[in-house]
Amino acid sequence: MTNPASRTHRNTIGFLIIAAFFQMMGGLMGWITSGSVDGWYQTVTKSPLNPPDATFGIVWTILYVLLSVAFWLVWKKEPSKERTIVLLLFTGHMILNWLWTPVFFTFHWLFPAYALILVLIFTAAMIAWLAFREDKRTIFAFFPYLLWLCFAGHLSQYIWIAN
Template sequence: MNFLASKAQLRASFLRWSLFLVPLVVLLGFLAGQLGGPDTAWFQNLTKPSIFPPPAAFGIVWGILYVMVGFSVALVASAWGASGRGLAIVLFALHFIGNLAWTPVFFGMQDMMSGLYVLGYVVVSLLVVIWAFWRVRKWAALLLLPYLAWVCFAAVLNYQFIVENPGGGHGDESGAVERITL
């Protein structure tokens, strides 16, 4: 016998990890979203870039992506005995903290530039996670590719918000904004 577990045992392990990790990832994403959001007067008054999708798209896309991310992590977590499994999980956790930090930074602190820095960290750390997941389970890495595409889009969108709102969207105390062009 040259294997650690039968295929049935591996499927059961994946199912257990999925039942734990998919709801956990979705819940954490939801909770992070509660720390700030697009409903603020500050965000409503920002000039929206032309690439800004309909607001409903964000909840739909993030919901689907978080489910895919949860399954991806479950594939790695259920790979008992795989070389690099522990490192891949730790790298993911460090990455996901950055992902969860973006909403409170961008919306809560109303700091678009710091939000862009956070997204830079998210993209780079996600590339490292994809590499680590690939070494453990290729399907886990492939499940993260749509997520990578979305966070790259989010970084471009964040940058476009900075370009369209050079003052950070903050006017004076009355809420008025004055722009002077030379």
């Protein structure tokens, strides 16, 4: 039998690893595409609702922390088929999330980037529903994330159509 202090320590370490990984991947994608953000992206026609560039880094840092919490809440549940499905879908979703950045900023594939946002919105909603069934607190991470994805969808669609 595991003592509660050991389990708490393991859970804390697990969360820190997940959070660090999510932030590291977001930072890596930002670093890889920083040249395009400072160059090409400044020349495209953007939505009147487009926020200042600095907003994106702040928002994604917060969202990655929230998503780390949601992933961790499901991860620390007792192993089950449902938990495994949520974690696999969540992992695949995050890979697509991180791939969006080079698709848009490096390759300038505007329609595929917009289509990918639509896939992200759909899969995030599906994962939110499944994760909510595992731990109701995950909705606090997924609700702002889904709102941001919808807003990002607008921005991406506008850039695709206007350019």
